[in-house]
Amino acid sequence: MIEWWDKQIQRADHLAPRANGSKELLNFYAQLLRAQKDIYEFLRSRKNWLPSGELECDLSVLLDTLPGFLKVIQSHGPESLAAEAHDLLETDPEVLAERLMSYWHTPSDIQFFEKAFLQPYLRWVAESGARPVGRSVSAGERYCPFCGGSPQVSFLQNKETTAESGNRDLICATCLSSWEFRRVVCANCGEERPAKLGYFHSPEFDHVRIEACDTCKHYIKGVDLTRVGFAAPIVDEINAAPLDLWAREHGYTKIELNLVGV
Amino acid sequence: MEVSRRTFIRTTLIGGAGVTVFGFSLAPVYAQTQGLKIARTTETRSTCPYCSVSCGVIIHTLGDKAKNATPQVVHVEGDPDHPINRGTLCPKGASLQQDILNDRRLLKPQVRRPGATDWEDISWDDAINEVARWVKKTRDATFVEKDKNGATVNRCEGIGWTGGCTDTNELNFLAVKAMRSMGVCYFETQARV
Numbered sequence: 001m002i003e004w005w006d007k008q009i010q011r012a013d014h015l016a017p018r019a020n021g022s023k024e025l026l027n028f029y030a031q032l033l034r035a036q037k038d039i040y041e042f043l044r045s046r047k048n049w050l051p052s053g054e055l056e057c058d059l060s061v062l063l064d065t066l067p068g069f070l071k072v073i074q075s076h077g078p079e080s081l082a083a084e085a086h087d088l089l090e091t092d093p094e095v096l097a098e099r100l101m102s103y104w105h106t107p108s109d110i111q112f113f114e115k116a117f118l119q120p121y122l123r124w125v126a127e128s129g130a131r132p133v134g135r136s137v138s139a140g141e142r143y144c145p146f147c148g149g150s151p152q153v154s155f156l157q158n159k160e161t162t163a164e165s166g167n168r169d170l171i172c173a174t175c176l177s178s179w180e181f182r183r184v185v186c187a188n189c190g191e192e193r194p195a196k197l198g199y200f201h202s203p204e205f206d207h208v209r210i211e212a213c214d215t216c217k218h219y220i221k222g223v224d225l226t227r228v229g230f231a232a233p234i235v236d237e238i239n240a241a242p243l244d245l246w247a248r249e250h251g252y253t254k255i256e257l258n259l260v261g262v
Numbered sequence: 263m264e265v266s267r268r269t270f271i272r273t274t275l276i277g278g279a280g281v282t283v284f285g286f287s288l289a290p291v292y293a294q295t296q297g298l299k300i301a302r303t304t305e306t307r308s309t310c311p312y313c314s315v316s317c318g319v320i321i322h323t324l325g326d327k328a329k330n331a332t333p334q335v336v337h338v339e340g341d342p343d344h345p346i347n348r349g350t351l352c353p354k355g356a357s358l359q360q361d362i363l364n365d366r367r368l369l370k371p372q373v374r375r376p377g378a379t380d381w382e383d384i385s386w387d388d389a390i391n392e393v394a395r396w397v398k399k400t401r402d403a404t405f406v407e408k409d410k411n412g413a414t415v416n417r418c419e420g421i422g423w424t425g426g427c428t429d430t431n432e433l434n435f436l437a438v439k440a441m442r443s444m445g446v447c448y449f450e451t452q453a454r455v
Contacts, residue, residue: 021294025286080285112284163349164356165320165339182343183320184305194306195327202298242295245288249295261282262291 005037005120011232015239022241025260028076029238032116032259035072039065040120051121053130055104059097062121066096069117081112088113105136107149107174109257115174116259122147122175132175142187149174150256151187154211154222155233166226171233173256186213187220188255200247207231208240212252219252234258302326304333307341310355311428314454317355318344335362361428397421401444418445425451 012030019026042065043051051058066088073085088096103114125132126146137148144151152173156166169178170187185192191213199222200210207227212219221240223233237258244254244262254262280288303322310317318341325333338358342349351358361367371389372381384392404420423441425434434453441449 021291024290028286078281078285078287110283158349159342160348160350163340163342164351165342165349167342167349183341184307184343194304197304199303199305199322200300201303202300204294204298241291242298245292245295246298246300257283259284260286261284262286262288 005033005040008232008235009033009037011230011235012238015235019239020242022239025238025241025262026235028078029235029260031072031076033235035069036116036120039069039117040124043121043124050128051125051130052133053125054133055101055118055121056134058121059100062100063093063097066117070113073113073116084113105134107135107137109150109173110261112259112261119174119176123177126175126177141181142190144170144172144175144177145179146177147172147175151181151220152256152258153233153237154181154187154220155225156183156222157225164226166224168222170220173258176234186216186218187211188218189213189216191215200243202243202246205240205243208236208243210243210247210252212247217252218255219247220255238262303336307344309455310351310358311361311455312352312354312358313427315346316455317341317347317351319351319355319358335359397444405445416445417447419447421446422448423450425453427452429453 009030012026012033016023016026016030039062043049043061046061049061055062070085070089074082074089077085099111100114100118103111103118107115109115122132132147135148137143139148142151143149149172151170154168154170155178156168158164159167168181168183170181171178181187184194184197186197191197193215196214198210198212198214200212207224209222209224210219211222221237221243223231223236225231225233228236238260241260241262247254282288301324303324306321306323308319308321310319320339320341321335322337322339323333324336325331336359338356340347340349340351340355371384371386373384373389373392374381400420401418404418406415406417406419409415421441421444423437423446425437429437429451431453434451437451438449
């Protein structure tokens with residue numbers, strides 16, 4: 001849905017001027033979201049074409065959008081990403097295709113271009129009813145049931161009309177789909193003992209918290225939509241980047257780095 | 263990218279600020295991090311004690327597990343993963359935090375004397391002695407050893423016991439043992455969860 005992208009962009013635009021430490025991250029992410037929305041719209045509006053879910057088959061269509069995407073990164077990204085975008089613009093399309101296929105088979109959160117470029121494609125795959133094919137990813141409740149990706153962020157949202165407490169969902173870092181997940185469970189190792197699960201809050205980010213596990217020493221950030229209903233979890237998660245640094249200083253590792261690398 | 267995820271994290275920790283794996287400066291983020299006031303809570307799944315519906319609850323406890331800090335319940339909410347209530351709670355269950363924190367809870371025994379209109383405080387020792395004395399007197403006066411057909415029944419019909427919904431398993435166990443040992447028949451707990 002295009003509205004979904006617009007909501008993320010509006011939220012990033014809203015938060016960026018008000019942000020303290022994460023202003024630069026949000027400004028970039030807003031531009032990145034616009035570029036991703038353009039890819040999504042291109043794919044969605046293409047006549048007589050639906051994604052097969054097999055990246056190798058869909059690449060010929062998808063690669064048409066890559067130069068525009070790279071130019072946005074070149075213009076708005078930090079020095080290292082801009083330089084790499086510049087290099088990629090001059091790279092042989094076959095090499096680019098190989099890189100994308102490599103990420104497709106074994107995704108990694110430090111492959112910025114592959115992850116950011118394929119997110120809108122996978123989201124459209126999910127919405128169009130196809131299934132991703134040929135990805136060697138883990139299965140289980142802690143992984144996206146659609147594409148097998150790791151969770152990027154969790155969020156709490158009321159699903160029962162008479163309930164005040166929020167059900168917990170995880171958002172996939174790879175395809176941006178969400179799936180239901182239990183509240184008091186580590187999203188990385190499945191730890192359920194309350195004493196091993198710590199929730200860290202700060203008044204500066206009232207609706208965002210660190211959900212950490214003392215067993216596996218991993219964490220994920222959680223956005224509470226029952227407190228701030230108009231928040232966009234993947235954007236608010238970036239806005240709360242100071243919490244990430246705090247968590248790392250205290251020995252926790254994030255399950256999946258986001259698209260600004262925190 | 264040549265930087266591994268592990269290298270990036272180590273660099274961030276040692277360098278304090280530095281840059282992210284994608285090249286964003288972390289200096290302003292780090293500066294804000296220094297001013298954060300972080301509090302740790304735990305979430306414990308439990309069962310509402312008030313009635314036999316047995317709704318699931320999540321109890322939020324503030325505390326960083328330090329030995330000199332007393333954990334403090336700060337919030338109780340319905341458990342959205344519980345199949346019975348799916349995150350909802352009745353008004354009484356929603357006020358469960360008050361069962362732990364309300365400053366109007368009774369923290370010491372009280373007695374209302376025959377004919378009196380007000381309750382008065384009583385020490386634990388005096389309360390226990392007085393209860394023991396009245397139980398002994400009542401049991402001696404009302405104990406039934408045999409029924410009208412001559413069958414041995416050994417029951418005490420002059421004493422009744424009612425338990426409360428927030429009584430613990432341990433209290434209910436002791437109550438059953440104590441009342442049954444005295445032959446009390448009119449006995450009820452609210453242990454239905």
